[in-house]
Amino acid sequence: MSKKIRVGWDDLKPGDLIHVKGSTNTYRFKSRTDWHSMIKVEGDGVGVSATWKLGVSVFLVVYEEDFAYATRPAPKKKPRPSIVEPILPGEYWARIRFGSQTGWGRIIKRYAPRSDNWLFGHDDKAPYQTSWCGTLAGLHPWMTWEELLEVNKQTPILELLSAEEYYTRKAKGEL
Template identity: 90%
Template sequence: MSKKIRVGWDDLKPGDLMSRTDWHSMIKVEGDGVGVSATWKLGVEKEPVSVFLVVYEEDFAYATRPAPKKKPRPSIVEPILPGEYWARIRFGSQTGWGRIIKRYAPRSDNWLFGHDDKAPYQTSWCGTLAGLHPWMTWEELLEVNKQTPILELLSAEEYYTRKAKGEL
């Protein structure tokens, strides 16, 4: 069963189901303004009858329409290029911005990173008790962020441009 929302007099649109205080059923809105054409059955086994009704605001009780479908949240796609990225993340009921660094993947024999070469991401909000920000894979980053989901991901250029324009 689809969810419905209530609609006020000033927001009536064709397709809405309208009710008046003295009606026993909902009537489908077909036109704009006070003229409302409606179709309903006269009795259980009768054929539908189409009539033209005039409904005035003082007689109007309410109307309903199907609730708008929620837009799916855009999926966050793993960055292709190394560099700085900014993620809008949710902390409880608040949102904020955190930095993600994707490093150039070093060769596996690099003494600085060693075996960690398959973990190119570091975030500004995923620290350990020692305050260190561990390097992780994209999958680990998303797993860690189940408590602080990423809502939007911007390149550094997009982030700083929008920030300079006052859009963030």
């Protein structure tokens, strides 16, 4: 069963279930009328405020004074987008959470070095470095994508942008 939220008189939308004072029946909200103190509903059973007939049209109405509350399905939570490992080397920016705060941190994906590179040794499987994962010495270690995600369980990555996307959005004032 899906969760429902309560809705007030001023926030009604077509399809909301109307609950009337003193009745166990529910009615489906159809539309507002020209009078602000009543709404058109669909349904049957005892509890509706009145049945109106205008010309050929017949419709049920609920007066605001008889309205108890309305319900509608709760909005679905948007799934958090999965963070996909960057394919190309370069600079990336991650929106990360530090406790209740969020901020941006830089991730560098280096070009895979040749196996005889003296700077990186023989380990070309650790191409990532972040601006927020340091050691006690203040160095920023190189790590694999899996290690980066593991380290970030305390500071989860919420969004990952290429440098171009990051600087473009920042220049537009969107960040």
